[in-house]
Amino acid sequence: MNKLKWVAAAIMVILLVVMNIVIFDKKESAAVEAPRVETGLSTQKDFTKKHETTGVAQSKNTFEIFENASLGSIKEIMVSKGETVTSGQTLITYENAEIEKELRNLKRDQEAADVRSNHYSGQISEWKSELSDFDEEKDSKDSKVLLQEKLAEAELQNELAENESSVLSDEISDLEKQLDDLSVKSPADGVVSELNGVGDDEPLLSIVGQGNFELVADIDQKMASLVKTGDSVLIKSNGEKMLKGTVQTVLPADQNNFKLTVLVEDEAAWVEGQTAQIIVTEKLAENAITVPKQAILKDDGKTYVLTIVKNKLYKLKVSAGLEQKGNVQITKGLKKGQVVVLNPSPVFVSGQPVLKK
Structure with a gap:
């Protein structure tokens, strides 16, 4: 009888050991099969490029007396x-x-x-x-x-x-x-800015009237192609905050150069001849689908991102375009709002379970 008890006890111990091993193996397997990953979202952004030129301030109400x-x-x-x-x-x-x-x-x-x-x-x-x-x-x-x-x-x-x-x-x-x-x-309140001699071809005198100023700049053909009358631009003068401006004219000066005139919309202290930077924004891509640069996976010369659907990884081949400020344009293969894995590993495979951090 005692022998049977010892046999039964031994069997119980063996069963407990086997169960613990199975449970441990399952946990280890789950840990391997479902790693935790950091994620982000695909979003829409505009890709732009800034072009600057120097403009010279002129009173919009300048009167020349001949x-x-x-x-x-x-x-x-x-x-x-x-x-x-x-x-x-x-x-x-x-x-x-x-x-x-x-x-x-x-x-x-x-x-x-x-x-x-x-x-x-x-x-x-x-x-x-x-x-x-x-x-x-x-x-x-x-x-x-x-x-x-x-x-x-x-x-x-x-x-x-x-x-x-x-x-x-x-x-x-x-x-x-x-x-x-x-x-x-005098046609207006203002300041006498120029005074020339009698008989010169120049005006006898110039009156800089009170009112809005405009900036006049010489630009090349490339920059001229980026702006048209009515466009909004930014103006930066003497380290001050950005001011708003509106393009008044873009007129050819010679074969390859143009004259840009921008009206200063914001109130600011200007003097005749003061210089300021006119900033024109070139739109490279509007409402582009983008992902963080960390979501891009290069494998065998091709570009991929990993997305997650119902806690499983899916490897998507995409076409990448512009890169700006840590974001990459996706021209093909991805929609707005999709979850993407950051810093993906090339060992990840489609269908693999994952957990989000």
């Missing part, structure tokens, strides 16, 4: 370089000898007309006074008629003189206005 020979000869330039001017302020005065001579003659004629008017006005008073004192009984009727004729003539001549003076006054006003128009006034 010499106008039709007004006559310049009498005086009444402002100096760097001076602040206001709208309507006189900048340049002209003189016109012909107008001034005619004006002097008209004023002389008006003075003569006024003298005649005063003379006949005095006579009118005199004849009216004598008529009021006329004695019908003592004085003859012929004398009265003569006084009435003298009065009528004085009144006529006075009226003619007054009319002439009035007409001359209007003509004088017109000429004085013409002389006033010979003075050139």
Whole structure:
């Protein structure tokens, strides 16, 4: 009986040992077959490239004042370089000898007309006074008629003189206005930025008005092909934060070069001639499917990514494109939102169970 007990006990021990071995082997097998892997997601991104060029600031409200020979000869330039001017302020005065001579003659004629008017006005008073004192009984009727004729003539001549003076006054006003128009006034509030000599081909002076500035830059054909009127660009000046700009024009300067004009949209302290960087963004690929660079597996000259579906690995052959900032464009073989394994091992095979970290 004791022998049977010992046999039974030995069998039990053997069974326990075998069960532990089987369980351990299963755990080890599971650990090998289902490794834990780090994962990411395929996403959509834009691939871009920045191009920079240097622009020179110019006031959008710059006014150039040229010499106008039709007004006559310049009498005086009444402002100096760097001076602040206001709208309507006189900048340049002209003189016109012909107008001034005619004006002097008209004023002389008006003075003569006024003298005649005063003379006949005095006579009118005199004849009216004598008529009021006329004695019908003592004085003859012929004398009265003569006084009435003298009065009528004085009144006529006075009226003619007054009319002439009035007409001359209007003509004088017109000429004085013409002389006033010979003075050139500032078209806006601003600062006199340039002041050149009389007779030069350059403008007599330039007024930099208050308001928006624009940047003007010389660019090559490649950069010109990347922008068009209305496009948004970035502007960086003196290490300040990025400002917004809008392309105004892209015009050919010669066979291979173009002139780019950008309006500065944001308010900033600018001065004429200040330089700034204009940044144009080239779109290399829009809404491209991308994966982290760590998800790319190179094997036998081909490109793969490993994706996970229901905790199993699947090896997908893909076509890779651009690489930028740690992301790789996938042009074929993958969709947005798929799980990809990071740092995949070439020993992984499709269908292999895995666990996510």
